[in-house]
Amino acid sequence: MQHVIIGAGPAGVTAAEALRRLSPDCEITIIGDEPEPPYSRMALPYHLVNQVGESGTYLRKKENYFDDQRIDILQDRVSSIDTAAKIVTLESGSEKAYDRLLIATGSTAVKPPVEGIGLPGVHNCWTLADARSILDRAKPGAKVLLMGAGFIGCIILEALASRKVDLTVVEMEDRMVPRMMNQRSGGLIKSWCENKGVRVLTSTRVTAIQQESDGRLSVRLGMNNTIEADLVICATGVKPNTSFLNGSNIEIDNGIVVDRHLRTTAKDVFAAGDVAKGRDFSTGSYTVQAIQPTAVDHGRVAANNMASELEVVHQGSLNMNVLDTMGLVSGSFGHWEGVDGGDSTELFDGERYRYINLQFRGDVLVGANTLGLTQHVGVLRGLIQTGLHLGDKGKKILMNNPLKLMEVYLSATQGTTLNL
Amino acid sequence: MQKSLLIDAGKCTGCLQCEMACSYENENVFNPSKSRIKVFTFHDEGRFVPYTCTQCDEAWCLQACPVDAIVVNSKTGSKDVLEDVCVGCKVCTISCPFGTINYNQDSGKVIKCDLCGGDPACASACPTEAITYVDADATGLARMREWAGKTDNTATA
Ligand SMILES: Cc1cc2nc3c(=O)[nH]c(=O)nc-3n(C[C@H](O)[C@H](O)[C@H](O)COP(=O)(O)OP(=O)(O)OC[C@H]3O[C@@H](n4cnc5c(N)ncnc54)[C@H](O)[C@@H]3O)c2cc1C
Ligand code: SF4
Ligand code: SF4
Numbered sequence: 001m002q003h004v005i006i007g008a009g010p011a012g013v014t015a016a017e018a019l020r021r022l023s024p025d026c027e028i029t030i031i032g033d034e035p036e037p038p039y040s041r042m043a044l045p046y047h048l049v050n051q052v053g054e055s056g057t058y059l060r061k062k063e064n065y066f067d068d069q070r071i072d073i074l075q076d077r078v079s080s081i082d083t084a085a086k087i088v089t090l091e092s093g094s095e096k097a098y099d100r101l102l103i104a105t106g107s108t109a110v111k112p113p114v115e116g117i118g119l120p121g122v123h124n125c126w127t128l129a130d131a132r133s134i135l136d137r138a139k140p141g142a143k144v145l146l147m148g149a150g151f152i153g154c155i156i157l158e159a160l161a162s163r164k165v166d167l168t169v170v171e172m173e174d175r176m177v178p179r180m181m182n183q184r185s186g187g188l189i190k191s192w193c194e195n196k197g198v199r200v201l202t203s204t205r206v207t208a209i210q211q212e213s214d215g216r217l218s219v220r221l222g223m224n225n226t227i228e229a230d231l232v233i234c235a236t237g238v239k240p241n242t243s244f245l246n247g248s249n250i251e252i253d254n255g256i257v258v259d260r261h262l263r264t265t266a267k268d269v270f271a272a273g274d275v276a277k278g279r280d281f282s283t284g285s286y287t288v289q290a291i292q293p294t295a296v297d298h299g300r301v302a303a304n305n306m307a308s309e310l311e312v313v314h315q316g317s318l319n320m321n322v323l324d325t326m327g328l329v330s331g332s333f334g335h336w337e338g339v340d341g342g343d344s345t346e347l348f349d350g351e352r353y354r355y356i357n358l359q360f361r362g363d364v365l366v367g368a369n370t371l372g373l374t375q376h377v378g379v380l381r382g383l384i385q386t387g388l389h390l391g392d393k394g395k396k397i398l399m400n401n402p403l404k405l406m407e408v409y410l411s412a413t414q415g416t417t418l419n420l
Numbered sequence: 421m422q423k424s425l426l427i428d429a430g431k432c433t434g435c436l437q438c439e440m441a442c443s444y445e446n447e448n449v450f451n452p453s454k455s456r457i458k459v460f461t462f463h464d465e466g467r468f469v470p471y472t473c474t475q476c477d478e479a480w481c482l483q484a485c486p487v488d489a490i491v492v493n494s495k496t497g498s499k500d501v502l503e504d505v506c507v508g509c510k511v512c513t514i515s516c517p518f519g520t521i522n523y524n525q526d527s528g529k530v531i532k533c534d535l536c537g538g539d540p541a542c543a544s545a546c547p548t549e550a551i552t553y554v555d556a557d558a559t560g561l562a563r564m565r566e567w568a569g570k571t572d573n574t575a576t577a
Contacts, residue, residue, distance in 0.1 A: 010486060040486035046507035052487075061488045061505060293484050293515055300483075322510040329523065331514060374513070374523040376458075378480075382517030406519070410460055410469050414429065 001026040003306060004088060004096055006078045007104035007241075008032030010040060010292055011273025013059050014299030015102050015306070016071045022307035028070065029096065031088070033077035036128050038066075042292050044131050048138075048159035054128060078105075081248050083266040100268050100306040103256060104299065105241040107274040107290055112147070112236045116209030121217050122232040125156045137231040140164040145219050145229040147206055149176040153235035154189070154325050160233075161198055161326055168199040168227060170206055180321050180332040184348060185355050185371045192328045192353055206232075240275040240288055253277060255288040261310045262302040270306055272298035281316035281385060282334040282366065289319050318385055322377070328353055329374050334384045335359050335367030342366065345399045356402045363395040364388065379409050388412055422497045424556045425533075425540060427470050431550035434459060434468035441545035445536055454524075456533045457542045457551075470542075470551055473520035473533040475499055481532070484515035497556075498535040506530060 003019050005012045008030050016028050032038065036054065043057035060066070066073050077091040081101070088096050109124035111117045123133050138144055142165045146153055149171035160167050171178075175186035176193070190200050201221065208220040209232060217229045240255040251257040251265040255277035262270045262278065272278075273295035277286045294317040304312040320333045338344050338359045346357040355371035365383040383390075390398070394408045439455035447454040457472035475498050482490040482499050489505035490512065492498075501521075508528040512521050521532040533540075535553075543553040 014483075042486040042509055042511070043507050046509070052507055056487065056505070056507065059486065059488065292486055292511055296483055320514050322514045324508075324510065327525070329510065329525075333514070374510075374525065376519030376522065377513055378516035378521065379519035381514055382519065385517060406460055406471075407462065409519075410471065411462075414469060 002097065002099045003028045003102070004098035004100075005030045005102040005104055006032075006088065007106055007273070007275070008034065008038040008073060009104060009106045009273060009295065010059060011106070011276075011295035011299040011302075012102065012104035013038050014296045015104065015272060015303040017069065018300050018303035019307055020069050020071060022303065026307070027072075029072040029074055030066075031074045031076055031078055031090065031096065033075070033091075034127065034129075035075060038073070039128060040292070041126065044125065044128070045155050045159040047128075047131055048125075048134060048156070049162045057128065078244055080244055081250070081266075081269070083249055083269055086268065098268075101270065102299075102302055102306060103245075103250075103264070103269065103271040103275060104273045104295075105244075105275045106295075107238040107240045107288070109152075109234065109238050110236065111234050112206075114206055114208060116211070116217075117234070119209055119211050119217065121211075121215075121230065122209060122234065124234050125152070126238075134231065134233065138163050138165050141166060142230040143216075143228055144168070144231045144233065145170065145206075145217075145227065146233050146235065148172075148235035148237070149200065149202070150235065150237075151177055151180050151321055151323060152238075154323055156233060156235055157193070157198065158324055158326050161193075161196065165231075167197075168201065168229075169193070170204050170221060171200070171202045172205050174203050176200065176202065176325075177323065177330070177332075180323070180336075181330055181369055181371075182336065182357060184346070185330060185357070185369050188350060188353055188355060188371055189325050189328060189330060193325060196326050198326075238274070238290060240277075242275060257286070260314045261305045261312070262298055262314060263305070263310075270302040272302040279314055279316035281318040284316065289317060291319070291321060293317065293320065318381060320381060328372060331368070331370040331373070331377050331380070333368045333380045335361075336369045337367070339366055343395075343399065345402050347402050356405075358398055358402045358405075360395060360398075363390045363392060365390070376406050379405060383409060422556045423538075423553050424475060424497075425472065425535070425543060426552045426554050427472075428550050428552075429467070429469040431548045432459065432468040432470050433548055433550075434461060435547065437545040437547060438470055438542035438551055441541040442533075445541035446531070456520075456531055471520070472542075473499070473516075474518065475533075475535070476518070480515045480517060481512035481521045484511045486511065493534065493537070496535045496538045498533070500534045501530055501532055503527070503529055 038059045039057040080089045109126035144165040146169045176189045210218045242252045256271040274290045297317045301314045323330045342361045344359045353372045357369040359367035368380045439452035443451045443454040460469045506529045543551045
């Protein structure tokens with residue numbers, strides 16, 4: 001059996017490893033277009049602060065690891081797929097036949113349609129190549145403008161701030177991480193960053209970028225405000241890498257459409273990770289989550305179904321994020337915005353930058369936002385994903401004091417009676 | 421035969437010797453807040469529940485790590501964090517459904533139980549045998565692990 005995987009990110013590599021475990025005799029080829037060994041985008045911010053070298057971002061660390069696993073890695077770019085003949089065509093001109101194919105091509109950071117967005121000095125922060133360009137320009141004291149304070153923007157923010165650049169963050173929406181944290185916690189993150197010397201401009205748009213005669217960039221904000229920058233970084237969104245599928249019979253709707261076996265609409269073709277529109281655990285609907293744990297989930301489930309006859313059903317991945325903005329750790333899980341007819345509780349300590357918000361449907365936890373909490377936060381995932389009934393008593397305790405989470409959890413799972 | 425920690429909460433008196441021993445063994449300080457095992461207190465009942473990583477088979481933390489910083493210890497079966505490889509991204513801390521791998525703001529890395537390489541200090545320190553280190557299949561961890569199974573987001577059709 002010849003398995004071909006397109007994309008050497010976490011989804012592709014996890015799938016290859018699972019395939020090797022499941023079928024020791026199959027052939028596995030990963031085709032990836034980036035020149036480096038498989039690496040993790042998630043680790044880029046730590047490379048930007050020189051905490052790790054480029055090799056510190058590599059997904060697997062053992063020497064000859066992929067050879068030892070008998071996983072072939074081919075550096076090339078897939079230009080098209082013939083799903084009838086079961087062949088992929090590579091940019092180098094050669095072809096590769098497959099029995100089962102996994103598309104794990106991830107997504108690419110986009111640049112918004114703003115005048116001057118193509119100028120030198122305007123970069124995304126998505127690949128190791130991007131990281132090199134940023135390292136080159138983001139010298140101490142350099143003026144850096146970061147467009148977008150979403151999840152990825154905020155992760156980069158942390159890295160940039162510790163490079164001691166003069167940083168301004170511009171976000172279109174009215175708060176930071178608008179799709180991960182609610183108004184109250186988003187507001188706290190903003191004031192935390194401002195206290196640390198970062199200018200944060202929310203409800204603000206970059207309208208044009210120009211290059212001055214000295215090479216510096218001048219960035220227009222809204223109608224009449226202009227600021228100078230040595231470097232502009234775009235973290236304004238991503239889009240799934242599907243253009244090479246145009247003309248194939250693989251259905252695309254934002255991401256690649258998959259069923260609960262991670263099958264695409266073409267026979268023997270699967271999709272996983274940032275490129276796949278997979279099932280969301282909380283809503284049951286299909287969406288591109290674009291997070292690392294989901295890429296790993298997808299890779300594992302897809303591999304199981306590629307190796308055997310569709311035995312594993314994807315229950316949906318929980319949308320969850322953890323973020324560190326200059327030392328302030330925040331977390332977001334599932335239905336953090338709440339559900340119709342549900343209840344919520346929160347504890348807000350603005351002075352100490354601590355916050356927790358829990359969302360329930362009946363006596364089941366369905367979502368949470370946390371700020372300033374680092375201990376036992378995984379239990380939030382556990383509770384949400386197991387749908388554990390906390391009972392009236394357990395829920396009541398949490399409604400009164402959401403910080404009693406561990407006690408309520410232990411009572412529910414370990415049979416300790418509740419009398420707090 | 422691999423061994424694992426067996427926790428019998430009913431025997432725990434809340435003396436916190438395990439937390440002391442753990443923090444001293446791993447962080448060189450007697451400081452319960454730096455311990456990888458944590459005793460939860462149910463005041464009104466006078467009950468105490470020591471709690472730490474069960475070295476679960478699914479190893480959610482290990483699977484989630486983007487840089488291969490968590491490895492299986494071939495001797496003990498524990499899932500160990502390689503400090504020099506960990507970048508401190510914390511994805512493992514939200515992935516472990518038991519909340520037993522946690523971020524340490526001082527070091528910028530995560531910490532979790534590694535069974536002290538095969539001689540867990542908490543078990544040695546516990547005066548009441550609430551924590552023992554015994555053959556794996558004799559342990560009462562089955563219930564917790566069964567619960568762990570339910571967090572798997574795959575199912576066999
Ligand atoms: C700076 C940054 C920080 C992040 N931080 C976090 C975080 O803290 N938590 C989190 O959960 N997620 C984070 N993410 C997101 C996470 O990295 C992605 O969700 C994850 O990389 C998705 O994995 P993947 O395997 O689906 O895709 P990718 O990692 O994007 O890998 C896909 C690979 O396929 C290649 N490819 C594309 N098209 C082709 C083709 N036609 N032929 C051959 N190869 C092709 C791509 O070049 C790429 O190498 C972060 C991302 C970035 C950029
Ligand atoms: S830290 Fe959590 S996920 Fe990792 S081995 Fe322990 S119980 Fe399992
Ligand atoms: S915090 Fe460290 S061990 Fe945990 S996932 Fe990130 S790099 Fe891996």
